[in-house]
Structure formats: C-alpha cells, structure tokens
Amino acid sequence: MLISLHHHTPLNFIVSPLSQASFLYPSKSMISYLLISILALFSSYHVIAIDYIVGDEDGWATGVNYLLWSEKYNFTVGDSLVFNYVKGQHDVRRVTEDTYRSCDARSGVFDVYSSGRDRVNLTAEMSYWFICDVKGHCLGGMKFGISVGAARAEGGSGNSSNTNGAGLSPPPPPPPLPQGNGGAGDGTAWRRWLVSALTFWVIQLLR
Structure with missing residues (x-):
C-alpha cells in the first residue's frame, strides 16, 4: 500500500502582512472594544460583603x-x-x-x-x-x-466635577489594602480604582 505523506504548514504561520499589521498595530476601535470589555467584566463582579x-x-x-x-x-x-x-x-x-x-x-x-x-x-x-x-x-x-449605610458602589466614586472629559486628571493612587477583622475583605475600593484607571486610559487612547 502506498501512503502519501503531506507536510501541513501550521495555520498560525499563514498570516497576511495586512493581518500582521492589524495585530501589531490595533486600531483605536479595537483597543476601546478590548478595554470596554475588561471594564464590563470587572463591573459585573458582585461586591464581597464583610x-x-x-x-x-x-x-x-x-x-x-x-x-x-x-x-x-x-x-x-x-x-x-x-x-x-x-x-x-x-x-x-x-x-x-x-x-x-x-x-x-x-x-x-x-x-x-x-x-x-x-x-x-x-x-x-x-x-x-x-x-x-x-x-x-x-x-x-x-x-x-x-x-448601616448604603451598599458599596459598583462603579466610580460619583463625585467627579468633570462632565465632558476635557482635561481629565489621571486616576489617584490605588487605595491601601483593606484591614478587616477576620472577614472576607473588601475589594470594592480596589475595583473602583481599577475601573477609574482603565476609563482614563481608554479616553487617552481615543483622543
């Protein structure tokens, strides 16, 4: 029986120069889509109660x-x-x-x-x-x-005076680690800071 062997080029090497350029230099719309997806992922997490x-x-x-x-x-x-x-x-x-x-x-x-x-x-x-x-x-x-106050906010701090994005200030430094007393810990401040930072960089990239 005659068996013919064929060499197959891996698909990941069959990339046109245009596709390579799109991957190495993504458009602003691609960057914004990626970052907005990340923001949506973090904002969907539930607040961890203490x-x-x-x-x-x-x-x-x-x-x-x-x-x-x-x-x-x-x-x-x-x-x-x-x-x-x-x-x-x-x-x-x-x-x-x-x-x-x-x-x-x-x-x-x-x-x-x-x-x-x-x-x-x-x-x-x-x-x-x-x-x-x-x-x-x-x-x-x-x-x-x-x-007992309201549940911790999922999004930003809600006290920004900026309404149009012009002259947007960089996000503040990350908050200190929470110091609970044996509970699960509060990651809300960290998540709020991360969302704020990502939002800032999205706006910078889209300018």
Missing part, C-alpha cells in the same frame, strides 16, 4: 468597650455581624433604641440569638441596636449601636 466579628478577638463578653469597637468600622448593607461567645453565658438581642438605652428587654425586642456563634445580616440602611439580656450584662456595657 463579616465583622463583634469585639474582634475579645468576642461578645463583659469588660469590652463596644462603643470604641463599633466606631472603628463603616458598616454597609450586605455586611454581617458575628457574635462569638460561650453558649449559655450570654445572648444577643436586637432591640429598639429605647430598649438599648434602658436595658429593659421586656419590650422592644426584634430578634433573639443564643447559639454562641450568631450571625446577623445587615440588610437595610438603618440603625441597629444590640444588647446582652443576661442579668447585669447590658448595664455593665454589653451593648452597642451601629448605623
């Missing part, structure tokens, strides 16, 4: 200044509070502001938690108030309140 461990390493216990703890963080919709404590020694109650101030949990209680590792999802822009209802604990300082 789990805040109440009291940090001290957990939910007596003798902790929860006012100072609550003032360290900016809480937004989608975040969660995690209460760590010895089950049976404490509990968690989400209450009204009046009950928070009086430490009288006979009324004004929305939710009761007692598992020893309770997660409270912050689902709305509002003030949240928490106490421990074990006798003497609330009056001893096991209570705090927080204000």
